[in-house]
Amino acid sequence: MTQSVKFDKLAATYDAARGGEGRGHMTAATISPHLAPGSVLEVGVGTGVVAAGLAALGHTVRGVDVSQPMLEVAAKRFDGELLLGDGMALPFEDASQDNVVYVHALHLMPDMASALSEAARVLRPGGRVVVRHGDPVADSDDLVLILRQVQGMQPARPDEPAAVRTAAEVAGLQMCQQGLEPEYESGMSPETFIALIVNRQVPFLQRLAPERAAEVVEPILKQLYALPEPQRVRRQAWSCWLTVAQKQV
Template sequence: MSAQATAPFDKIADRYDRSRGGEERGEQFAGVMDELLGDGPLLELGVGTALVGGALARRGRDVCGVDVSAGMLGYARDRLPGRIALADVCRLPFKDASFAGCYAVWMLHLASDVPTALAAVRRVLRPGGRLVVVPANNRPREDAIGQLVYAMQVRLLGERSDKGGAGELLRLAEKCGFTQTDRRDLPQTYQHAPAAMAREIERRNFSSLQDVGETEWREIVQPTIDALRALPEAEVPRDRTTVHEAIVLEPAP
């Protein structure tokens, strides 16, 4: 991804927090990052609205963030004043060995070239520094909403359905000289109505939907929306649990 006048996430910046767990999720993920990353300045790759970065700053951590979406950074500015930059993760605008730790939540797969982004991270990490990545979660889920959405994603992405997942991340990280040193589960429990998910899909709130064409939308996406609305009590929120992973990577000697 490169910095440009309009980035895909500009279109959903005003509703991103509501659709991604809000402040509660930010605090939860920040707690894990605080534990896994050592003392010293931190860099968030794809800081977005700074839900996580802002929560870390409230814990007293020194956090900077970069993103290519000016729209998302408009919200991040209030949470990390003076600590954000419109920049590409493949071309980080920092000196070598600037950070004790870097982290990325649900975004590394969106880089235009993940190996180049990983090389940029290696450059800005201090000796002994860590990179913590929460990959995109493309695993099947047991609840009815999750099953329908997962089936849609697999049909849309085909062989790319592992894109952004832990398996792909670890393969690329190893090639780029990183070694996995830790791994933590991040269970996220929340309530979500089937009809609310249908509306999120209609608004293309997920990166995999940004460029879906008319034919795929008619044959794959619209039937998923219809099936979600056909579930019993579609407007009533139901309990859901998603298990994310925090993968700790360190540059190999």
């Protein structure tokens, strides 16, 4: 399944499953301090939650995505420029952008080094690439412990820090910084998590082959049903990787 088709199907439920505008605003606040002066292009803008958060912080933001249904949701919350387009062939002139941002999107590009080379092409000298990437991590609670087991069963993600650093260097970008940084807070009860799993709305199930997903779901659901206080919301502070790189001046 192509990324476009996959996200076309998820558009209607994406915000409810992935933290919605609350997450978008928190993530935007972690990106904003690293931007070069000027406007922001978000590649893989999705439903626009991060773009809307950056706009609320005063940035001029535009977004590109391969999925028309995701862009239609974005257009309802965000009045910046939104374009149907591929991160591998951005619909912009050379040196026309001040910043290119990816939030949990770089790993979906067919090749991270080629995607970042395309970002480098459209960036002006001194322009920046800011990437939030990798599996989110949080302090242990009973839900996080179950989620961690599931993360361990998945195929390795391409956007682990060393690979993103190498891709940026191959693209001719200069590394500014890389680290595991707080990104957003969320709250979830076992009951909500069970509903997301049953409806196949959680990202980890979407990355597993369908036959493997069926094997994984049953023992996970069993553990979730056994948790005490199924309606009590557990709050978690999630960290992800932040990589910042710059086009040479």
